[in-house]
Amino acid sequence: MTEDLETRRFRTLFISDVHLGSKAAKTAFLLDFLRHHDAGTIFLVGDIVDGWRLKRSWYWPQECNDVVQKLLRKARKGTRIVYIPGNHDEFLRSFPGRHFGGIEVADRAFHETADGRRYLVMHGDEFDVVVRNARMVAYLGDWAYDIAMHINQALAAIRRLCGLPYWSFSAWAKQQVKSAVNFIGEFQTVLADEARRNDAHGVICGHIHHAIMTDIDGIHYVNTGDWVESCTAIAEHEDGRLELITWSQVLDAARPPEKPLLRIAPPAAA
Structure with a gap:
């Protein structure tokens, strides 16, 4: 997809919410990202595999492999890879401390950046009241999200035909719903409080598919986003600086302009 781009090397990469096993997972985008990015350590911050969807119906194309x-x-x-399970791949929470093919499994982790800042790394669903206390509501919400992603796919196909970049309907809808916006704000605050309780300078999480880096009362809140809508990751440079990478934007910039659709003008009036 982007063979002409150079490989970038970072100290650390943080990736979450890939949802392998879901038809909405942008595995081709992630593969392309992994080909062009290396790091000494990679944190997989939960929901890498979508166990919920795989239980409903098996979908595992070659790209997932x-x-x-x-x-x-x-x-x-030689890359250190740490897998912190989320709610969709919670079956791995039974194996803390285990290694699978060189990949470590941990409930949560602490990461110290090159400039000495200490970050709590966790998926974040532990502080989602809906997931923890209303399981059926969470499943219904997941079903509604599936529908939104089907709308995404249809719109994406139409926009490609028109030569327009990718745009996420589900992300837009989520931002328009006041309750969703309030939930995101509360989630960020609670995660920042958890980092503070653990004497950390910041928190790096996933779960809500909302990529952002912001300061909340002195705590650096970082959300990695996802690979079903935004195609985002967090990268730590060798000096400790964190960068939010949106890979779909890079692909759009690298993609050659498409030829405009041929339009036949109506005959001129006599």
Whole structure:
């Protein structure tokens, strides 16, 4: 997809919410990202595999295997990979401290950046009241999200035909709903409080598919986003600086302009 782009090397990469096993997962985008980005350490911050959807119906195309194999190859070549399970891949929470093909499993982790800042790294669903206390509501919300993603796919196909960049209907709808906006704000505040309780300078999480880096009362809140809508990751440079990368924007910039659709003008009036 982007063979002409150079490989960038970082100290650390943080990726979450890939949802392998879901038809909405942008595995081709993630594979392309992994080909062009290396790091000494990669944190997989939950919901990498979508166990909820796989229980409903099995969907595991070759691209899902390709992502897993790409990560395993990076581990074999010396990259430290830490897998912190989320709510969709919670079956892995039974294996804290275990290694699978060189990939470590941990409930949560602490990461110290090159400039000495200490970050709590966790998926974040532990502080989602709906997921923890109203399981059926969470499943219904997941079903509604599936519908929104189907609308996304249809719109994306139409926009490609028109030569327009990718735009997420579900992300837009989420931002328009006041309750969703309030939930995001509360989620960020609670995660920042948890980082403060653990004497951390910041928190790096996923779960809500809302990529952002912001300061909340002196705590640096960082959300990695997802790979079903925004195609985002967090990268730590060698000096400790954090960068939010939106890979779909990079792909749009690298993609050659499409030829405009041929339009036949109506005959001139006599």
